[in-house]
Amino acid sequence: MNMSSLVISNFWEAFKKKYPDAGDKYLAWSFGGTADQADRLAALVISGKKTATASLYQLYRWTNEPVPKVGDYNIILDGRQAPVCIIRTTKIEVVPFSEVTAEHAKLEGEGDLSLDYWREVHWEFFSEEAEAANHHFFETDPVVCEEFELLWPTE
Template sequence: MVKMITAEELFKKIQAEQALVLVDVRAEDKYNQFHIEANTVKDINVPKTEIFMLEDDVENVLPQLPKNGEMIITCTTGNSATKCANILSGRDYDVTVLEGGITAWKEYISKESIERVWEEFKSTHPDAPEQYVAWSFGNSKQMADELASLVVEGTKTATSSNYTLYELENEPLPMVGLHNIILDGNGIAVAVVENIAVKVVPFNEVTEEHAYLEGEGDRSLRYWQEVHETFFTNELKEVNRDFHHEIPVVCETFKLVYKN
């Protein structure tokens, strides 16, 4: 029976600065996009195909794997890591599998960072409300990272979203006073902002001032229109709706009240 470790247990070991060896068996491109990093962690990428070959070739060895000491094996969800761990344990390696893999790890560290940042914010803002929302910008890691950085820098103090999606999903609109925890592309909390103005206007009535406050590109209205027409068109296509220049847009203005 292969030993398992949860994301929370691994996080606590890293926080305690324990020396650990992690073997990530995902493909190199996935590994390069994201992997677990810490000062006391030695993280090794050995694609699972290399470990699978050990089953049929008893003479084959993987010199990059330490023979002494525990290795924590991880993959995307834990399934491939479990198979690799079974093979390696048959070669007398001391192995443990990260339960749920990188997916579980990301979920845990995101949740932990959100709760920690909110508690830190509340410690200096005792009148802060109990409720907040946590989210990231855009639809990609790169966009989330770039726009979150603009918020932390103080450049971005506004955002806009597609009113139609709120309507279709029966979601309440953001309101003045709402506190938002901004996440980066890995789901890590980087800032808290508070809404100071919310209004719904047609796409073609979004102002130059609002475009400037969004802080993106050259901060012009033309840039805002070009980028958001593409973004909203793609969103609407997914719900079988068409873009037009009078679609309602939710325009939020906010202030940065805490950064991590």
């Protein structure tokens, strides 16, 4: 086990002391595509401003990763890939990009909280992800809209 994996495992074990029924199944990941984005978005989660996220549905097929589901535990990592908090998925909805709602955009807690802002930054992000997988991103492509609650740490 490398040092990063050990730190993440220890973070999970500390969490389980408060939530012993959590089990041993979790994913560890960071928001965004850069260290700066990971730090900024993780800070929004910890502050309580970010309670949702969105991901490109096809990405799960391309990477063979599981599609998020209600009840999933996630360790959120910062830009250095260090654990900063644990969230649990509370709602999943898969909709075309063009049908993501203003309410979801607001829950993501980014920018001016508007749907226009959300569409602009996510269009760019999803287009880059699709291009990296040799695909083209379309407004009709499905997006996983995920809502979550911050479980740990809490103050």
